[in-house]
Amino acid sequence: MPSIITYPWTLIGVQLLIFSLIGFTKPSSLLRHAAVALLVAVCVLVETTVQERIDNRAWKCIATVLAVAIPLTAVANFLVDNVNFAAGGPERQVAQKTSSNRVSTRHSEKENNHKLSRPQSSRFWFAVEQATSRRRIGTPWQIKNVPQFSRRDPSYVPSRSSFLLNTAASLFYCHLIWYLGSTQQLPDYTLVAIEKQPLLSRFREATVEEIIFRIACTTFSFVQFVICIEIFPLVFAFIAVASGLSEPAAWPPSFGSLSELYSLRQFWGVFWHQYLHATFESLSNLAARSLHLPKHTLIDRHGRILISFFMSGILHTISDWGMTVHPQESGAMRFYLIQPLGIMLEDAVQAAYYRLSGKQRQKHVPLWHKIVGFVWLAVFQIWASPVWIYPLIRHVRFGVDLLYPFAIGKGGSG
Structure with a gap:
């Protein structure tokens, strides 16, 4: 052929x-x-x-x-x-x-x-x-929880000219951030070594430099993930709307508002992109029925969440293989299976709080709840993410493996 x-x-x-x-x-x-x-x-x-x-x-x-x-x-x-x-x-x-x-x-x-x-x-x-x-x-x-163009006015849809201008600006900023990231030298290998991936078991021996790097690496990696996912819908949206093939209403944002980052459930279910939501929901529902999980119970709800994250772990293990990270070295499956455990934990803590305090869940989450939730979310991901992120960094070839072939910075290809 x-x-x-x-x-x-x-x-x-x-x-x-x-x-x-x-x-x-x-x-x-x-x-x-x-x-x-x-x-x-x-x-x-x-x-x-x-x-x-x-x-x-x-x-x-x-x-x-x-x-x-x-x-x-x-x-x-x-x-x-x-x-x-x-x-x-x-x-x-x-x-x-x-x-x-x-x-x-x-x-x-x-x-x-x-x-x-x-x-x-x-x-x-x-x-x-x-x-x-x-x-x-x-x-x-x-699917549910599709981000809106405006949080203040859910019915707002930008005009064609406004949409194209905002999309062009977003593409520029995405490219700029990705370019700046791609021109940075890779970190010292010792900071992303296998033995540095766990934290709780070796917390006493972790240095200040290591903790700061862990925080910065986790934050920037998720920013890069967002840009990598967002960049292609932005390009397709600009072409489709500019050519008149579709309307701005057909291209709502891929990611939610940063104000939604106050729990793991909010992070994955509201803020994070939902491009595979329908797929995972259908397959997890099928698996739940096949396993005869009792409907409308915690076992059913958390079981379907666990199945969805398991499928996501498989998909990202395959993507790591594309980055030449062997499945045995990839931490994608461990990372994605940790997430539903964290969701179960925060569900249990929230249920205990409302039961012991006698308070009712409010439609509008209080500011202090969001602050506490954001700290919890940040600490959890800073602890959990390196098992997946560090192997990827160890396999990156600086100045070679770039999303944009024209964004090559100075430096070797080691």
């Missing part, structure tokens, strides 16, 4: 094409199942060729994640939720909507807040949305 056909990005393009067409098959069709199986096969081909065909580890990481995320989402959309053109979306959720007043009300609210003027009956736009809309923006089954 010509080398261009087996190039990872070409194969990912093939995956997106197959993905966009599966929605036109009937849920019971064997063709649908065969197409999903084909996506998995193409994914395997990408994973077996990406190490040889792509040298830049940043792009290698992105390719490995996309190749896995596409068939994973296909399983959730087409085999679990039964998304199809006849139903206009997820058939399972359409059935729930017709049998539940609660869902019907939520449907109306979302239509009022996110209605987009596009031809819902168009096969072309249906196919495009299947391949590009992970948050199902502007549909009755839009």
